Amino acid sequence: MLSFETAQVYAWIGAFFWPFLRILSLLMAAPLFSARQIPTRVRVAFAVVLTVALAPALPPMPPVAFDATGWLTVVQQLQIGLVMGLAVTxxxxxxxxxxxxVGLQMGLGFSTLLDPAQGTQVASLAVFLNVLALLLFTALNGHLMMLAVLARSFTLVPVGAGPLLGSGAWQMLAAQGGTLFALALAFSAPVLGTLIIANLGLAVLSKLAPQLNLFNLGFPIFFVLGLLALYFAMPSLETVVRGLVERGLDLAQAVMMAGGASEH
Structure with a gap:
């Protein structure tokens, strides 16, 4: 008759329980996986499948403990997965x-649609570009890159090897808000430059022909020029998305290191 000690059972559970927590929290915040159209049960089932697939290749895990250290480790794993998902998102x-x-400058600020990824009302052009970015994210195997970094994180940040992520880590993540605006302006700069030139041209035209109705004339001009400029900028979107994914994964690792969640 087989018999198992309590320590053995806790060790077997820990080999799957700790990776499951980190993977599940990542799926709750990562792009594509965190879409509201995906039911929570599907995310949990997918996290179970990934845990079973990754567990044999991961470093040894500590056994499950029901003391203060065990609960601290639970929160730590949830934080690490959440940080990785939020960084890429x-x-x-x-x-x-x-x-x-760009949509606001083109006069499309009044046109809003439901963003399928976030479940909120945003500009229609923003929804289109966001869906296109998610498709490129998948086509470029960004989801596989993210899962590969997740598997590597168990070596960089072993389970139970350090304290919770401190305030410095969250401040570093929040500080990327400035970078977010800077990168968005850089990406939209060609379209914005075209529209600024069009505005200057209309300003000169209003002086030469004051009888023209610039409101009726300006909207179609801005719309057409904005779409043309966006069309010529589309080939660079693949490079932009690839760079953003790599930058997001690098940010996730930097935040974890700054939070003291790893050993140096």
């Missing part, structure tokens, strides 16, 4: 923010 939101800026 934050970087990819650059494309959506650029779409909002």
């Amino acid at each position: 934050l970087m990819l939101s650059v494309v959506q923010l650029a779409g909002s800026i």
Whole structure:
């Protein structure tokens, strides 16, 4: 008759329980996986499948403990997965923010749609660019890159090896808000430059022909020129999304290191 000691059972549970927490929290915040259209049960089931697939290749895990240290480890794993997901999501939101800026300058600020990824009303052009960025994210195997970094994080940040992420880590993540606006403006700069030139041209035209109705004339001009400029900027979107994904994954690792969650 087989018999197992309590320590053995806790060790077997820990080999799957700790990776499951980190993977589940990542899926709750990562782009594409965190879409509101995906039910929570599907995320949990997918996290279970990933845990079973990754557990044999991960470093040894500590056994499950029901003391203060065990609960601290639970919160630590949830924080690490959440930080990784938020970092990549934050970087990819650059494309959506650029779409909002361009749409506002084109006169499309009044046109809003439901964003399928976030479940909120945003500018229609921003929704289009966001969906396109998510498609490129998948086509470029960004989701696989994210899962690969997740598996590597168990070596960089072993389970139970350090304290919770401190305030410095969250401040570093929040400080990327300035970078978010800077990158969005850089991506939308060609379209904004075209529209500024069009504005200057209309200003000169208003002086030469004051009888023209600039409100009726300006909207179609801005719309057409904005779409043309956006069309010529589209080939660079693949490079932009690739760079944003890599930057997001680098940010996730930097935040974890800054929070003292790893050993140096």
